[in-house]
Amino acid sequence: MSDYKLISSDSHVMEPKNLWLDWIDPKYKDRAPYVKREGDFDQWYADGDVKFGVVGSNTQAGLRFENPEDITVEGNYEEVRKGGYDPHEHVRDMDVDSVSAGVIYPSMGLTTWVIPSSDLLTAVFKAYNNWLADFCKPYPKRLRGLGMLNLDSVEDGVKELYRINDIGLAGAMIPQRPVFGRYDHPMYEPLWDSAEECDMPLAIHIGTSRWIPGGITPFGTDKGLVEHVNQEYHMKDNIVALLYSDVFDRHPDLRIGVAEYEISWAPYLFNRMDRIYNERPTKFNFRHPDNRMPSDYFKSNMFLSFQEDDLGIQLREYVGVNTLMWGSDYPHAESTFPKSREIVDRILNGIPEEEKILIAGGNCAKMFGID
Numbered sequence: 001m002s003d004y005k006l007i008s009s010d011s012h013v014m015e016p017k018n019l020w021l022d023w024i025d026p027k028y029k030d031r032a033p034y035v036k037r038e039g040d041f042d043q044w045y046a047d048g049d050v051k052f053g054v055v056g057s058n059t060q061a062g063l064r065f066e067n068p069e070d071i072t073v074e075g076n077y078e079e080v081r082k083g084g085y086d087p088h089e090h091v092r093d094m095d096v097d098s099v100s101a102g103v104i105y106p107s108m109g110l111t112t113w114v115i116p117s118s119d120l121l122t123a124v125f126k127a128y129n130n131w132l133a134d135f136c137k138p139y140p141k142r143l144r145g146l147g148m149l150n151l152d153s154v155e156d157g158v159k160e161l162y163r164i165n166d167i168g169l170a171g172a173m174i175p176q177r178p179v180f181g182r183y184d185h186p187m188y189e190p191l192w193d194s195a196e197e198c199d200m201p202l203a204i205h206i207g208t209s210r211w212i213p214g215g216i217t218p219f220g221t222d223k224g225l226v227e228h229v230n231q232e233y234h235m236k237d238n239i240v241a242l243l244y245s246d247v248f249d250r251h252p253d254l255r256i257g258v259a260e261y262e263i264s265w266a267p268y269l270f271n272r273m274d275r276i277y278n279e280r281p282t283k284f285n286f287r288h289p290d291n292r293m294p295s296d297y298f299k300s301n302m303f304l305s306f307q308e309d310d311l312g313i314q315l316r317e318y319v320g321v322n323t324l325m326w327g328s329d330y331p332h333a334e335s336t337f338p339k340s341r342e343i344v345d346r347i348l349n350g351i352p353e354e355e356k357i358l359i360a361g362g363n364c365a366k367m368f369g370i371d
Contacts, residue, residue, distance in 0.1 A: 007361030010327025014084025263312025
C-alpha cells in the first residue's frame with residue numbers, strides 16, 4: 001500500500017431539513033425550502049409547490065458494498081447519515097475512510113437551481129453559504145466548503161463571491177449550464193475578474209443546470225438514465241467555449257474545475273478540439289498566443305475531479321496529471337466510503353509514486369489551500 005495522503009476533492013453535506021427555515025433571510029421565510037413527508041419518503045419543496053430534491057441515494061454511503069439492491073432515490077431523514085449534517089461526525093467518518101481533508105459541496109443544493117424565482121434562489125444560496133461556513137468552522141484545515149453563486153445576475157453573483165471569500169469559504173460553484181449564454185460571453189467578465197482577485201477557484205458540479213420557465217428541464221427533456229449518463233453535455237459545451245476563447249489569456253490565474261464527471265471523456269474531447277482548432281482556422285476570430293493549443297489552457301487553468309475512473313487514469317497523460325483530483329462523493333450512495341483507500345490504491349496501481357501523491361491529494365491541496 002502506498003503512503004500518500006487522501007484528500008477528497010468532491011465530498012458533500014446533506015442539508016438538514018430545517019436549514020433554510022433557520023438560516024434564510026426572514027423576508028423569504030414563507031417561501032423557503034422545506035421538507036414534506038410523502039408516503040415513506042421526504043420530498044423537498046420551495047416557494048410553495050416547486051419540487052427540487054429527495055433524500056434517498058444522497059445519504060446511502062457504503063450501501064453499494066453491502067446491499068446495492070437497497071439503493072433508492074427515495075428516502076427519509078431518519079435514514080440520513082449524521083456525518084451529512086454534523087461536522088464532528090463528518091470528520092469521524094473521514095477518519096474511518098483514511099481521508100485527511102475534503103472539499104465540500106451540497107446535496108439538496110445541487111437541485112435548487114430549478115427554483116424559478118431568481119431572487120428566492122439568491123436568498124437560498126446565501127443561507128446555504130452561511131450555514132456551510134458555520135459547518136466548516138470547527139475544522140478549517142480539514143473541511144473546505146464551496147459556496148453557491150446565482151449567476152442570473154452576474155453582478156449579484158460577484159457580490160456573493162466577495163462575501164463568501166470574507167466568511168472563509170474556499171471557492172464557489174457555478175452551474176454547468178447558466179441561463180444566459182455560454183461562459184465565453186463578455187457578461188461573465190466581472191466574475192472572472194473577481195475570482196482571480198480573490199484567488200478563489202470556481203467549480204462546475206454535475207447536475208447543476210439552471211432552469212427558468214420556458215427553458216429546458218434541468219436534465220434536458222428526460223430525467224431517465226439516458227440523461228443521467230449524458231449529463232456532461234452542458235459542461236462540455238461551456239468548457240469548449242472557454243477554451244476556444246481568450247478568457248484564460250486575459251485571466252492567467254483563473255482556475256475553473258469540473259466535478260463528478262469522471263475523466264475518460266476528456267482525452268477524446270481535447271484531441272478533437274485541438275484538431276479542429278488547427279484544421280479550421282478560418283472559423284475562429286482569434287488565435288491563442290505563443291502557439292498554445294486549447295487543451296494547453298485546460299492543463300494550466302482547469303481541473304478534473306473524478307471518483308472511480310480506471311480508464312481515465314490510464315489516459316492521464318492526455319489530460320495532464322496536474323489537473324486530476326480524486327473525490328469520494330461521501331455520503332452519497334455511489335461514494336467510495338468506507339473503502340476509499342482500497343479503491344484508490346487499485347485505481348492508481350502501477351503509476352509512478354509522485355503521480356499518485358498528486359492525484360490522490362496533492363493537486364487538491366494546492367488548489368484549495370489545504371495544508
